[in-house]
Amino acid sequence: MKTQISRRWGSIACFASAAALLWACSPQDSTASPNPVPAIQATPTAPLVSPSGATRADPVQRAAGTGPSQAADAERGEKLYKAQCGACHSLDQNRVGPLHRGVVGRKAGGVPDFRYSPALQKLDLVWTAETLDTWLENPSAVAKGTSMGFRVRKPEDRAAIISFLETVTEE
Amino acid sequence: MTDKTVPLPSRRALLGSAGKTLSIAGVAMMVGGYAPRIMRASAEELSSDVQILNAAIALEHEGIAAYQIAATSGLLDPAVVDIGVTFQGHHKGHRDELVKAVRTLGGTPVEEKSLDDYAKSLNAASLTNQTDVLKLALGLERGAANAYLGLIPSLGVDFHxxxxxxxxxxxxHAAILANALGEPIPKNALIFG
Known part of the structure; x- marks a missing residue:
């Protein structure tokens, strides 16, 4: 395997370089907007309101469009979690962000030994499917001043990630 | 940008109250690429940018450490070590650029942790061969590409x-690593983000 991998480095470098350059030149998401969004009421029991003002339904229902029978697949969510959240988070270790095992049902800012931003320390909220959906859509709308700038744009992707997180319980 | 725009002294006061100071060096750097936004953004927006950019610095610290751990693991062929060190240099370049941006905004860049801390959080003890190391690196690089794309909407326009x-x-980096591991080229467009 070592030799095979070493040989590949040289042979693929030029092609990958060109591919990466082409990717870098492709159009970026024109929907991204720096405009501030209205803050939501971040309490465990209050109905959450999306930045667009719509009352938030169950994220799984929102993603599927018709209800729980088409619930998002936790397996797809795991892949998305690794690809999109894995730069900063893991299930069992605090890294750039806090560990995620058992996150559903946990109070925000509640992982021991993780140094949260002041915004998260002050946040009075329990992570549920609903609150996580709002958070992943735009963290700053939930906790202004949070260090998490990453947003998951597609509702179906958020629902899948949350479905996966719901399966990752404390051991 | 918004009706909350305030003059510079007020922004400095607010950032200072949050434990951040606008240094002389920071003022000097304001003549550089990040000055336009400073002159028009609200203190709240600048403080938010500092928080997010500091998370990116933490990400780069971890990436630099990961390549350091890999390069000294004894698990890699010399040619692979050379490429890893080059990639590490790119991450150091990212870190330096981000540190400059945070200082320009009057913030304090987050410090790196110890190599042992990173080894623990990355579960480096579980790496037993070159393929393991490359898979770890690929996961981090792929995640980092997505992370930067995903945070752009939260950042001030000067940092997009x-x-x-x-x-x-x-x-x-991810493309090189994926090919080294023999992963197929993704068939669909818009691979990241």
Whole structure:
């Protein structure tokens, strides 16, 4: 395997370089907007309101469009979690962000030994499917001043990630 | 940008109250690429940018450490070590650019942790061969490319381009690593983000 991998480095470098350059030149998401969004009421029991003002339904229902029978697949969510959240988070270790095992049902800012931003320390909220959906859509709308700038744009992707997180319980 | 725009002294006071100071060096750097936004953004927006950019610095610290751990693991062929060290140099370049941006905004860049801390959080003890190391690196690089793309909407406009450029670097690294591991080229467009 070592030799095979070493040989590949040289042979693929030029092609990958060109591919990466082409990717870098492709159009970026024109929907991204720096405009501030209205803050939501971040309490465990209050109905959450999306930045667009719509009352938030169950994220799984929102993603599927018709209800729980088409619930998002936790397996797809795991892949998305690794690809999109894995730069900063893991299930069992605090890294750039806090560990995620058992996150559903946990109070925000509640992982021991993780140094949260002041915004998260002050946040009075329990992570549920609903609150996580709002958070992943735009963290700053939930906790202004949070260090998490990453947003998951597609509702179906958020629902899948949350479905996966719901399966990752404390051991 | 918004009706909350305030003159510079007020912004400095607010950032200072949050434990951040606008240094002389920071003022000097304001003549550089990040000055326009400073002159028009609210203190709240600047403080938010500092928080997000500091998370990106933490990400780069971890990436630099990961390549250091890999290079000294004894698990890699010399040619692979050379490429890893080159990638590490890119991450150091990212870190330096981000540190400059945070200081320009009057913030304090987050410090790196110890190599032992990173080894623990990355579960480096579980790495037993070159393939394990490359898979770890690929996961981090792929995640970093997505992370930079995903945080662009939360950042002030002056930082959109630099974040996109860093995402491009991470995507380049991920492409090299994925091919080294023999992963097929993705069939669909819009691979990241």
């Amino acid at each position: 381009q630099v974040a996109a450029r860093m995402a491009g670097d991470e995507a380049f």
